[in-house]
Amino acid sequence: MLNGYGATIVEGAWLTLTLALSSMAVAILLGLIGAAFRLSPLRWLALLGETYATVVRGIPDLVLILLIFYGGQDLVNRVMPLFGYDDYIDLNPFASGVFTLGFIFGAYLSETFRGAFMAIPRGQGEAGAAYGMSGMQVFFRILVPQMIRLAIPGFTNNWLVLTKATALISVVGLQDMMFKAKNAADATREPFTFFLAVAGLYLVLTSVSLLALRYLEKRYSAGIKTAEL
Template sequence: MTSLQLLGFGSGGWGALLLLGALITLAVTASALAIGAVLGALVAAMKLSGRPLRAAVGHVYTTVFRGVPELLIIYLIYFGGSSAVTALGHALGFEGFLGLPSFLAGALAVGIISGAYQAEVYRGAYLAIPPGELEAALAIGMSRRLRLRRIVLPQVIRFAIPGLGNVWQLSLKDSALVSVTGLAELMRTSQVAAGSTRQYFLFYIVGGCLYLILTSLSDRVFKGAERQADRSQSAAMIGRG
């Protein structure tokens, strides 16, 4: 078969499976970013709380999960989680090995890693808020919840978008490591296609190109979100004036 036939959508072609793998990669990355957003926000709040114990716990989280190799974390979540699920199943009367779903394990592992980086992004974004705005809100008696909704969250999101774009790109590349769990994402699909056809150069190049397409499109999305946030902020300042 020719290269075009191997990459096509007809009989014997791998085009559909490669596109499906790319979609699964996007799904893993999006799920991981959502998990990381929750964890990152909580950890950032702990580090900004001013309470030594909470700040120490947050510091340990970001230090560990930014310092330990991503592949090791994926192994720990996948195999450790499977062992925990199996033990729980045996306690409930089930027999045999009960594995943790590959997608869930991958999204959770990459999400935990993403959360460590997002925590620093949110912390930096909060510290970038002009102190005068928070002081003015306190001076007029604005409640904590109202300050959070009207001042803190809009500006944290605005300042965090560039950093979140970098975290997304990092998570997108980390999702390739999830292939070790057997999940048929883009990297795993490229490996299977290359091994089945012995066309290693072709399918690894195509896989790399698909990753570049995903990262390029993602970069445009985040750049657009950044411009929109800047326009909204400018419009808000004009309205106040």
Template sequence: MVWDYATAILTAGSTTLLVAVSSLIVATLLGLAAAFAKLSGSAALRRCAGAYTFIVRGIPDLVVMLLVYYSLPALLNQGIEALGWDLRIEFSPVAAGIATLGVIFGAYMTETFKTALQNISKGQIEAAVAYGLTKQRMFVRIMLPQLIRLALPGFTNNWLVLAKGTALVSLIGLQDVMFRAKGAAEATAMPFTFYLVAAAFFLVLTLVSIGLLSLASRRFDVGIRKLSS
């Protein structure tokens, strides 16, 4: 019986990984957009990006998730009813979890990418402009490789916190690792055993993530090491 419950918990790891990776993609895209907005010449864009990061980082993650899953659909449905439309909006736990974690960690990614962009040598940008590179080619050839290298430490920290933060999604009914562990603990009165299985899953995920991102960091540091040697 214990093995069956443990297997069910670990099988739910695919759902946890789906939410984590999807949220990371959303957070990365939002973070890049907001970082460029904060460094843009438009005061309106800078204010919008600043308000986004300030508000999101100032509200607890669980509160944001409950607002998105419960309050936002209710608010939208009230507006739809007022317009007389025959429509009802409901968010699935997966969609709500991905959107919420993506928005939350997009705010943290913003600061990571902003700092990385500010540390890219302006001389290289000026040289690229002098050579007549388009903005797209300059970003891909000059800025992106350095952005990745400079942002990787902060990106790694944000990813590790995000991966562990997926446990919050169990509170809105998603059948993930934590949801299955809670169910097994309640059914067997063996909370230590099954929460330990969940802890082991997240620990392995952390170790694998650190290993892969460390390899990526060394890959992007190759040119720097050659120049310094």
């Protein structure tokens, strides 16, 4: 059906999944840092967090990908000779993709995490402190578990969008399933067949992710009663 390109596209699908998971790990880290900055009582930290979230969310993903990959490569090759390194440096498409997607979706997750932390009643942390817990114990034992439960719906949306956005990294030469499908389509002149196969693989990946995250949401919501209107 895929004219012998099936194994190649599956190989690309594995790279796509690896890219998505690695990018999300970076995004979670930057999202937590961004949320902490935005909730900080220090005005300059709060301003820095707001600037990061506002600027990144206001620029199209593809523009940032091209800017960081090509612009970053040009910048690196201009700066390195100043330190005595004259060889030309090629940025790795996978590493660039992980950093770029993580940087982009870290801005979105900073809003998700900030909203989740703000939804936790202040009395929760105060009760932990009154019980004798340290600040770190209050944060990790009381605030973080509740934040995770509240952030899962927004996190799910960001994960699904990030997974689909991995297709954009193919424009900088990463041989993911989109890149391999395009090569196969050009070689066989059957674009509909291969792009339909890729669409199906993305649909499977996002559907499985949605089921897993819904299960996780139920686990974290166990014992929580919601008010009935």
